[in-house]
Amino acid sequence: SAVISQKPSRDICQRGTSLTIQCQVDSQVTMMFWYRQQPGQSLTLIATANQGSEATYESGFVIDKFPISRPNLTFSTLTVSNMSPEDSSIYLCSVGRDYYEQYFGPGTRLTVT
Amino acid sequence: KNQVEQSPQSLIILEGKNCTLQCNYTVSPFSNLRWYKQDTGRGPVSLTIMTFSENTKSNGRYTATLDADTKQSSLHITASQLSDSASYICVVSAGGATNKLIFGTGTLLAVQP
Numbered sequence: 001s002a003v004i005s006q007k008p009s010r011d012i013c014q015r016g017t018s019l020t021i022q023c024q025v026d027s028q029v030t031m032m033f034w035y036r037q038q039p040g041q042s043l044t045l046i047a048t049a050n051q052g053s054e055a056t057y058e059s060g061f062v063i064d065k066f067p068i069s070r071p072n073l074t075f076s077t078l079t080v081s082n083m084s085p086e087d088s089s090i091y092l093c094s095v096g097r098d099y100y101e102q103y104f105g106p107g108t109r110l111t112v113t
Numbered sequence: 114k115n116q117v118e119q120s121p122q123s124l125i126i127l128e129g130k131n132c133t134l135q136c137n138y139t140v141s142p143f144s145n146l147r148w149y150k151q152d153t154g155r156g157p158v159s160l161t162i163m164t165f166s167e168n169t170k171s172n173g174r175y176t177a178t179l180d181a182d183t184k185q186s187s188l189h190i191t192a193s194q195l196s197d198s199a200s201y202i203c204v205v206s207a208g209g210a211t212n213k214l215i216f217g218t219g220t221l222l223a224v225q226p
Contacts, residue, residue, distance in 0.1 A: 109154065
């Protein structure tokens with residue numbers, strides 16, 4: 001397994017602003033993923049963060065709204081841009097050797113007012 | 114369409130009692146099935162993982178079963194404790210080209226003293 005930390009753990013943001021969430025892993029990992037968990041819903045994959053290349057986004061998610069960086073094998077950021085109340089969610093990063101074996105971070109609880 | 118459905122949506126039991134959570138899936142091709150425990154405000158933590166050929170897997174007081182023919186899984190919790198209060202999520206890995214995790218919406222378990 002891996003030890004994963006996320007910053008911030010929670011935040012309250014105003015409509016129209018942006019928030020960058022950091023994900024740090026204690027060891028080098030091949031794959032990092034970003035998920036969104038809206039209130040009362042299950043997890044939805046936003047994108048796969050690839051080291052050294054552009055992130056791969058799932059249907060319904062675009063780079064302009066959720067830009068992702070992956071500068072090395074232990075770190076990634078997700079930015080939620082031009083936020084609206086509909087973006088209020090828990091954002092989780094996960095890591096793994098592949099899609100099958102994923103370990104989740106503690107999540108970032110975002111509230112947009 | 115790949116889907117994972119869980120029941121019940123929520124459950125309240127008394128401390129010390131047993132309970133069983135259900136998961137039905139329509140994911141093809143099937144690779145493996147996991148049960149995760151997600152405490153409030155935390156990321157999901159893996160409890161068990163089962164491949165096609167396995168029909169039971171235990172982790173302490175947690176026992177998962179899998180019937181690949183009927184595409185059903187269950188998670189049985191024995192002698193429940195207050196710390197078992199959490200959301201339990203069934204996750205199925207879609208093999209082949211899709212290669213993604215399909216998440217259920219979870220069962221919210223409350224264990225009362």
